[in-house]
Amino acid sequence: MSLIKSISGIRGTIGGRSGEGLGGVDIVKFTAAYAEFIKRKKNGKAKKIVVGRDARISGQMVEHLVSGTLMAMGLDVVNIGLATTPTTEIAVTGEQADGGIIITASHNPTQWNALKLLNSDGEFLSDAEGKQVIAIAEAEDFTFADVFDLGHEYLNQTYNERHIQAVLNLPLVDVEAIAKADFTVAVDAVNSVGGIIIPQLLRALGVKNIIELNCEANGRFAHTPEPIPENLTQIADVMRGGKADVGIVVDPDVDRLALVMENGEMFVEEYTLVAVADYVLSHTPGSTVSNLSSSRALSDVTLGHGCEYNAAAVGEVNVVAKMKATNAVIGGEGNGGVIYPELHYGRDALVGVALFLTLLAKSGKKMTELKAGYPQYAIAKNKITLTPDVDVDAILEAAKKHFANERINDIDGVKIDFADSWVHLRKSNTEPIIRIYSEASTIERAEALAEEMKQIIASL
Numbered sequence: 001m002s003l004i005k006s007i008s009g010i011r012g013t014i015g016g017r018s019g020e021g022l023g024g025v026d027i028v029k030f031t032a033a034y035a036e037f038i039k040r041k042k043n044g045k046a047k048k049i050v051v052g053r054d055a056r057i058s059g060q061m062v063e064h065l066v067s068g069t070l071m072a073m074g075l076d077v078v079n080i081g082l083a084t085t086p087t088t089e090i091a092v093t094g095e096q097a098d099g100g101i102i103i104t105a106s107h108n109p110t111q112w113n114a115l116k117l118l119n120s121d122g123e124f125l126s127d128a129e130g131k132q133v134i135a136i137a138e139a140e141d142f143t144f145a146d147v148f149d150l151g152h153e154y155l156n157q158t159y160n161e162r163h164i165q166a167v168l169n170l171p172l173v174d175v176e177a178i179a180k181a182d183f184t185v186a187v188d189a190v191n192s193v194g195g196i197i198i199p200q201l202l203r204a205l206g207v208k209n210i211i212e213l214n215c216e217a218n219g220r221f222a223h224t225p226e227p228i229p230e231n232l233t234q235i236a237d238v239m240r241g242g243k244a245d246v247g248i249v250v251d252p253d254v255d256r257l258a259l260v261m262e263n264g265e266m267f268v269e270e271y272t273l274v275a276v277a278d279y280v281l282s283h284t285p286g287s288t289v290s291n292l293s294s295s296r297a298l299s300d301v302t303l304g305h306g307c308e309y310n311a312a313a314v315g316e317v318n319v320v321a322k323m324k325a326t327n328a329v330i331g332g333e334g335n336g337g338v339i340y341p342e343l344h345y346g347r348d349a350l351v352g353v354a355l356f357l358t359l360l361a362k363s364g365k366k367m368t369e370l371k372a373g374y375p376q377y378a379i380a381k382n383k384i385t386l387t388p389d390v391d392v393d394a395i396l397e398a399a400k401k402h403f404a405n406e407r408i409n410d411i412d413g414v415k416i417d418f419a420d421s422w423v424h425l426r427k428s429n430t431e432p433i434i435r436i437y438s439e440a441s442t443i444e445r446a447e448a449l450a451e452e453m454k455q456i457i458a459s460l
Contacts, residue, residue: 340355
């Protein structure tokens with residue numbers, strides 16, 4: 001059994017003894033701590049929390065515990081039912097709520113679930129705020145409401161439609177162009193909430209021919225849910241068979257978007273953001289942001305438009321903070337997470353789909369042709385395991401000195417930028433591991449760079 005407490009919420013495998021897995025007591029304790037945090041932040045005037053969930057099989061059970069606990073803490077609950085993470089984020093501001101809880105373990109397997117915590121802007125809590133919630137939970141420093149002050153639950157299942165309409169209303173989304181292109185689109189939604197909302201979105205965008213794969217929102221994942229190539233053989237076979245022009249894959253909570261080209265090959269998650277940013281920048285010049293472990297291709301495309309690129313520490317909350325600080329027009333993470341502030345500050349596969357299909361329709365190209373027009377890079381992900389007594393921070397500091405003549409960014413670990421490649425070293429917060437992300441013109445060169453870095457770290 002596993003239970004992981006972090007600044008973004010609580011995540012674990014369902015069942016087991018309290019404190020060992022994500023059991024009922026753990027769900028109640030952490031939800032109560034979050035409610036207490038929100039009440040304190042609002043000086044006791046907090047009234048309303050939005051709750052949404054993905055379709056995993058433990059979702060309804062967790063939802064009942066979360067909603068009941070929030071009501072027991074004296075807060076009203078707006079339950080939006082089966083909903084994506086970005087839909088729930090939009091609902092928080094739509095309801096003028098004091099916060100929100102998304103019940104989803106994102107790309108984790110079936111046995112996992114989690115509580116993701118939002119502030120009143122529909123954005124994830126900051127590092128400091130997350131630590132406050134954890135501290136309240138550990139101390140069980142929360143007080144339940146008396147019988148006359150209990151909250152109430154209200155059901156509101158209109159937000160899928162509202163989310164879709166908000167995407168359609170964006171000036172850069174061209175429904176007419178998409179409809180005219182007459183795409184056939186294959187969708188793999190891994191039997192979660194994407195199976196409800198992505199086909200609805202496509203029909204609203206004028207797509208008439210939709211091949212639905214794993215679009216029953218029953219939570220019984222047809223394959224490992226992380227949208228990476230080894231898990232996407234089914235949709236790849238469909239695309240190779242010449243049955244569709246575009247392949248769309250989303251994770252269980254629909255904040256990540258992966259694309260499959262007409263030849264069955266991945267467009268590559270890193271390039272979801274690159275392509276969408278290229279389209280956005282061609283109409284609304286401005287700065288862009290991604291995290292340090294994302295492809296250099298976004299920087300190249302941004303500079304090609306005469307605009308400024310900035311890197312953020314890894315994590316959506318850090319990317320959003322940097323986007324706000326630089327007034328970025330588009331940003332996100334290399335895992336297929338597109339953040340488009342014109343809609344909201346959150347990774348959102350729906351807006352990614354709409355903007356990408358608009359770009360593809362207006363370009364008149366096939367996906368393979370579009371991809372070929374972008375700078376070509378490949379990323380390798382490795383790690384080096386150290387003994388527990390090794391001072392990882394000292395190793396990273398030594399790496400900085402070793403590469404002092406290169407461009408160094410140390411806002412999150414150490415990133416070393418070479419002329420035609422880069423390496424990002426990040427330490428794990430839970431074990432003596434240094435994660436090594438490397439990018440070069442080919443995967444072979446990226447892997448070789450990682451091996452070279454392992455040897456240097458070993459010598460340090």
